[in-house]
Amino acid sequence: MKILIWNCRRTGNNTFKRNLRELLRAHKPEILVLMETKVTFSSFGNFFNNLGFSASTVVDPIGRMGEIWLLWDTAHVNVHTSSVSNQYIHATIHKEDYEEWVLSAVYASPNPVTREIFWEELERTATNMNQAWLVAGDFNNFTDHSERRSFTPNHNFTRAQRFRERINNCNLIDLGSVGPRLTWTNNRQGLANTMERLDRAMSNAQWRTLFFLEGTVRTLPRTYSDHSPLVVFTQGKLKLNTDGCSRGDPGQSHYGGLLRDEVGSWVWGFQGYLGHCTSLEVEIWGIYRGLTIIMQKGMSNITIERDFQAAMDLIRDGAASSSPFRAIVEDANFFLNRCQCSIQHVPREGNQSANALANLEANQQEHLIYLEDPPSSILSLLITDMVHASVNSRRD
Structure with missing residues (x-):
């Protein structure tokens, strides 16, 4: 309701x-x-x-x-x-x-x-x-x-x-x-x-x-x-979409994400600069940053959607003791369980808004920018997502 x-x-x-x-x-x-x-x-x-x-x-x-x-x-x-x-x-x-x-x-x-x-x-x-x-x-x-x-x-x-x-x-x-x-x-x-x-x-x-x-x-x-x-x-399910962008592998990297309600409307978003790293590392950091915001806001029961299967598997299943990503993966996994969130794969076309945030400011070097309102450049993508969410809810 x-x-x-x-x-x-x-x-x-x-x-x-x-x-x-x-x-x-x-x-x-x-x-x-x-x-x-x-x-x-x-x-x-x-x-x-x-x-x-x-x-x-x-x-x-x-x-x-x-x-x-x-x-x-x-x-x-x-x-x-x-x-x-x-x-x-x-x-x-x-x-x-x-x-x-x-x-x-x-x-x-x-x-x-x-x-x-x-x-x-x-x-x-x-x-x-x-x-x-x-x-x-x-x-x-x-x-x-x-x-x-x-x-x-x-x-x-x-x-x-x-x-x-x-x-x-x-x-x-x-x-x-x-x-x-x-x-x-x-x-x-x-x-x-x-x-x-x-x-x-x-x-x-x-x-x-x-x-x-x-x-x-x-x-x-x-x-x-x-x-x-x-x-x-009263029973609305929120979704967090995240994505990473690496200009080279490794290369200069940015990540982005957004939280949306069940009809696809913007709730909040974020973007950040990670520096010189691999595509897998920036994807993990995108999920981690989103989880830290969820934790800070006292939120829970949020579905996290990603289009990068390897990053999802690491956070869900854990990294090997020799992995260079072990610490960040363990922290992300802790937040995932503490906030009772789930993580699932979506096709690339279902993650376009998060991808646009990750690619939004190629020259910005802030580690984390919290966005209360959506940037004007992604509004058309958000509207498209809202239409898709409305169609899917009617089918359900």
């Missing part, structure tokens, strides 16, 4: 509609949550019906309050709304072959006093919660200094501490995310720019165990709004 959650900061114009269509086409969510819509739901006519979202629960704006829309595709999921306020919608989610669970779609007020009312009500809900529970949306708050980047100091440590206390009082677990960490920007330039992590998904332990062991939360790049959309994948 997939849930798209977005503080879209004004709807109703053609730019919003075009951006939303692209998001829905790429990620195909069954449930859609929109916040800060600024217009009434009725003004959209049949727009959402035509996109496949034929049912909804709506909190339209009342002055500067409210503005949460919860929509769903009745062909795939049934939703029963149990409680509504101007800061949340509580609903029970029914899907075939899934255990019933509760979704709280949140738009917490930017006003601290009003926001406290929301948390008091949420804590009462948590006290009586006996089902799997997901709480997601814009909380208009951050938990610590790592979730804020600004040249303007913020000394309101009490506010962040209180936010953490509220989360703990509700027995919620932050599900984290992959992609850009900070979800909101004030859109100012230079020293006036501020970015914060205001949007997140949290759950109780029951929901995490039932639905999230093979799931992920992905933060998408900002486009139309000053907030990034979030996509919650």
